[in-house]
Amino acid sequence: MISGQAVFDRPAAGFAAAAGRLLGSPLFLRAAAGIALLLAWEGVVRAFAPAYVARPTGIARVFVNVIGNEQFLAAAAATLSAVLEGLAMAIVLGTAVGLAMGRVAVVERSLRYYVNSLFATPMVAILPLVTLWFGYNADARLAVIVFAGFFSIAVNTCDGARSVPHEYLEVARSFRARPLAALLDVVLPSSLPYLIAGLRLAAGRALVASVVAEFFISIPGLGYYILFNSRTFKHNEAFVAVIALVVVGVSFEALLNWITRRYLPWARRD
Amino acid sequence: MGSEARWSPYVTVILSLLAGAAAWEIAAQFTTRAFWAPLSETLGSLAESASSGVLVRQATSSLQLYVSGLALAILVGAPFGVLLARVRWLRVALESYIMMLYATPMVALIPFILSMMGYGFAPKVLVVFLFAVFPILYNTVEGARSIRPELIEVAHAFRSSEWELWRDVLIPYTLPFTMTGIRQAIARGLVGMVAAEFFLSPSGLGQMIMMGSQNFDTAGLLAAILVIVVLGVALMDFGCYIEERFASWRGYSR
Numbered sequence: 001m002i003s004g005q006a007v008f009d010r011p012a013a014g015f016a017a018a019a020g021r022l023l024g025s026p027l028f029l030r031a032a033a034g035i036a037l038l039l040a041w042e043g044v045v046r047a048f049a050p051a052y053v054a055r056p057t058g059i060a061r062v063f064v065n066v067i068g069n070e071q072f073l074a075a076a077a078a079t080l081s082a083v084l085e086g087l088a089m090a091i092v093l094g095t096a097v098g099l100a101m102g103r104v105a106v107v108e109r110s111l112r113y114y115v116n117s118l119f120a121t122p123m124v125a126i127l128p129l130v131t132l133w134f135g136y137n138a139d140a141r142l143a144v145i146v147f148a149g150f151f152s153i154a155v156n157t158c159d160g161a162r163s164v165p166h167e168y169l170e171v172a173r174s175f176r177a178r179p180l181a182a183l184l185d186v187v188l189p190s191s192l193p194y195l196i197a198g199l200r201l202a203a204g205r206a207l208v209a210s211v212v213a214e215f216f217i218s219i220p221g222l223g224y225y226i227l228f229n230s231r232t233f234k235h236n237e238a239f240v241a242v243i244a245l246v247v248v249g250v251s252f253e254a255l256l257n258w259i260t261r262r263y264l265p266w267a268r269r270d
Numbered sequence: 271m272g273s274e275a276r277w278s279p280y281v282t283v284i285l286s287l288l289a290g291a292a293a294w295e296i297a298a299q300f301t302t303r304a305f306w307a308p309l310s311e312t313l314g315s316l317a318e319s320a321s322s323g324v325l326v327r328q329a330t331s332s333l334q335l336y337v338s339g340l341a342l343a344i345l346v347g348a349p350f351g352v353l354l355a356r357v358r359w360l361r362v363a364l365e366s367y368i369m370m371l372y373a374t375p376m377v378a379l380i381p382f383i384l385s386m387m388g389y390g391f392a393p394k395v396l397v398v399f400l401f402a403v404f405p406i407l408y409n410t411v412e413g414a415r416s417i418r419p420e421l422i423e424v425a426h427a428f429r430s431s432e433w434e435l436w437r438d439v440l441i442p443y444t445l446p447f448t449m450t451g452i453r454q455a456i457a458r459g460l461v462g463m464v465a466a467e468f469f470l471s472p473s474g475l476g477q478m479i480m481m482g483s484q485n486f487d488t489a490g491l492l493a494a495i496l497v498i499v500v501l502g503v504a505l506m507d508f509g510c511y512i513e514e515r516f517a518s519w520r521g522y523s524r
Contacts, residue, residue, distance in 0.1 A: 030366055
């Protein structure tokens with residue numbers, strides 16, 4: 001009789017446990033929270049905000065149209081290529097300056113205050129100066145992106161180059177490595193994790209710099225696309241560009257994580 | 271040799287600062303006034319705006335905005351972060367969205383805020399708040415994620431009340447992470463402040479920069495930028511100081 005009851009109980013208990021596991025599973029919680037957030041956004045906007053304000057259903061309605069729109073694609077391409085070009089320049093310059101500062105005391109002492117203080121400067125503040133120098137064009141945007149990215153890479157690479165274990169350099173010296181070889185084969189790989197950390201910071205700042213520059217200079221790009229469409233009260237269309245910026249930011253982060261895991265296993269941060 | 275090693279770093283630093291000042295002064299000789307103003311004129315312009323009271327008024331206005339936004343971000347971000355440390359399912363549900371918002375360039379929202387809330391103090395505070403709150407939240411959640419369940423179990427075993435659990439375990443444990451977030455928020459909030467002053471109603475130090483560039487008053491423009499650079503450096507040092515101050519609370523290093 002006892003065993004019979006147990007047989008009847010088991011499927012029900014198993015079902016309840018499975019339901020509990022499903023309700024408690026991270027995936028379900030995340031999806032539920034996402035839906036709840038979207039519903040709250042939709043509800044608040046419908047109840048309190050004017051009709052033009054962006055809301056999930058509105059964005060969903062225009063999404064496909066905007067994504068296929070030539071003007072939008074051109075804007076996204078302009079912003080993305082400017083950010084990548086600026087970051088490439090910032091990586092080359094920042095690594096060179098950072099390595100020099102990290103390994104040569106005189107360079108470090110003479111540049112320290114300039115690099116640290118410009119690192120702490122919000123790049124928005126120099127926008128008007130940059131437009132004075134470069135004019136209201138894409139060069140000014142590129143300059144602001146390089147400015148935004150350069151200092152975080154230089155500061156981090158400098159830290160990395162300074163923290164190279166002394167033994168590595170001694171080994172290099174005892175094998176009579178030339179200074180350039182020691183720099184490229186020992187110091188650079190050893191400070192790569194720091195460089196990646198700097199790049200992570202630089203990428204976020206570069207994206208912000210590009211958007212801000214486009215607001216200020218009014219040249220085609222995602223930032224200007226947002227500004228233009230929100231001025232004409234097409235908030236749903238403008239928000240698609242915000243989503244594009246988030247996708248770019250998050251995928252860059254994911255790319256850096258992947259590179260770190262795949263090629264720099266010794267630098268894994270948990 | 272020993273004494274030389276002691277004073278030579280200072281000599282290099284002083285020489286480099288002097289060289290920078292000289293370069294700033296001389297660079298003006300090679301361009302027109304529209305591009306660059308010599309250091310002497312910049313400092314003169316700074317002294318002039320300081321003595322006329324403009325600098326103090328604009329800096330106060332900027333700091334009011336900055337402190338309001340940052341304080342709001344800390345008041346919202348830190349307690350919410352600790353709450354997520356306590357309520358595990360809420361943290362699991364929200365952490366990926368917080369990560370996403372942390373990575374979102376908040377400047378992109380300024381045009382929306384402008385057309386919905388118009389000009390005024392509140393929308394600008396909102397901008398600073400949005401720039402500052404997600405680093406605090408993100409880092410506190412990172413701290414919450416690394417909280418060891420044993421700590422809470424031990425507290426329960428000793429029959430800690432909910433309040434004692436917060437006071438003795440959750441807040442001390444997450445505080446160093448929150449401080450890292452606050453350090454990032456201090457820097458990001460400053461960017462938000464200048465962006466709000468540029469793109470919403472002009473005010474404060476941002477307005478000083480704008481006016482300098484519109485009136486081709488390069489010395490005034492550089493003077494205002496110099497004030498912001500000094501402010502940025504001071505705030506960054508302060509941020510690093512408070513982060514260091516609480517860093518030892520992390521106990522075992524990860």
